[in-house]
Amino acid sequence: MGFKDIAWFNQALLCKQAWRIWSNPQSLLARVMKSRYFRQGDFLDCPIGSRPSYAWRSIVHGHELLSQGILKRIGNGRDTHVWYNNWLLMPTPRPPRYRTYEVDLSLTVCDLIDSRHGTWDAPRIRHLFVEEDATKILGMKLNLQCEDTKTIKSPMTAPTIPPVEKKLWSNLWKVKTLPKVRHLMWRALAGALAVSERLASRGINVDATCKNCGVAWLTRNHAGTALAHSRRSYSHVSSSLEAEFLGFYWAAESLSTLKYEKVVFESTSEANTCADAIALSVTKDHRYASYIAKDCPGWLLRMVREDEVGMVTVY
Structure with missing residues (x-):
């Protein structure tokens, strides 16, 4: 069908439904949703609310993409916040980028306008914003007789893929x-x-932590002969990166206890097939006992010997 990511495709369809509610407030769907979820507010600013239905949750998901395409057209600038609203006409509408660290969060666009001459306050704009955004703002036309309005620029555009x-x-x-x-x-x-x-x-109440994982290390001398090895099991680890950090810490602590000096650590799988096999034995063979031992495991003797002569066997 031409789409590469189901999640983006689904959000684009939901964005279209959200756009219909916003652009046609007199429709039956818009009036029903307004009476239930944003009776006193605006559709673009309404929260998900309490006890929302599955349909409303889905529309809010599309609403998030729709909000990225909302552009504030500047009139007198009184209703547009400088740092919160998307009012710069870029490929993706956005607020301007600040240059200084002193930022007034209550600043509105009308504060950037010289009311005496009806033009932009150029010195202040160049002081507050980066050069590219300042030039863009100074090139925008002002209409002080009109109020700020909202419009949509490319509401169905999916995120750009690198x-x-x-x-x-x-x-x-x-x-x-x-x-x-x-x-x-x-x-x-x-x-x-x-x-x-x-x-x-995706909102399903499950425990995302790893129930059990294993780490291992194996030390060799300059000739490739195995000197010692270790295995340890961990539980409730949140990610593979955390498991790798725990493995490094365990290896450094153990080698310090063994009085090893001038140790070079290597963590890539290609150079550590033996250590990988020891670590996999925790989850594959349910070997949860942690230990430190000399030489290499007897059941990996063949693999260790082949590594010594430069031959790697993939298990």
């Missing part, structure tokens, strides 16, 4: 492998795998 990611998506389906493997790769890159972390990000 060039590297575009190339990755275009080459994904050209990988020479089984169709089911390509589909699995696409689901993993699109964040569509039903793992705990993704379920938690």
Whole structure:
């Protein structure tokens, strides 16, 4: 169908529904939603509310994308906050970027206008904003007889994909492998795998921490001979990065206890097939006992010997 990311495609469709409510406030749907969720306020500024329905939650999700395309057209500038509202006409409407660290959060656009001459206060604008934004503001026409209005610029535009990611998506389906493997790769890159972390990000009440994970280290001398190794299990680790930090800490603490000096740490999988196999034994073989021992494990003797002569066997 031409879309690369289901989540963005779904949000774009919901954004269209939100735009219909905002642009046609007299429609039946808009009047029903207004009476229930934003009776006294504006649709663009309303919160999700208490006890919202699934339909309203979905519309609010589209509303978030719609808000990115809302542009304030400057009239007299009294209703537009300088730092909060999107009033610079860029590819994506946004507030201006500040130059100084002294920022007045209550500043409105009318404070940037010289009321005596009906023009922009150029010295103040160049003092407050970066050069690119200041030039853009000074080029905007003023109409002090009108109030500020809201309009939409590209409400259905999905987030821009970086060039590297575009190339990755275009080459994904050209990988020479089984169709089911390509589909699995696409689901993993699109964040569509039903793992705990993704379920938690979509509002499902699950424990996203790792129940059990294992770390291991193995030391060698200059000739590649294994001197010592260790394994340790952890529980309730929130990410693989945290597990790696715990592994580094455990290795440094153990080697300090063993009085090892001039140690070079290497964490890549290609150079640590033996340590990877020891760590995987925690979750794969349920070996949760932590220990430190000399030499190498007997069940990995063949792999260690092959590493010593430069031959790596993938397990």
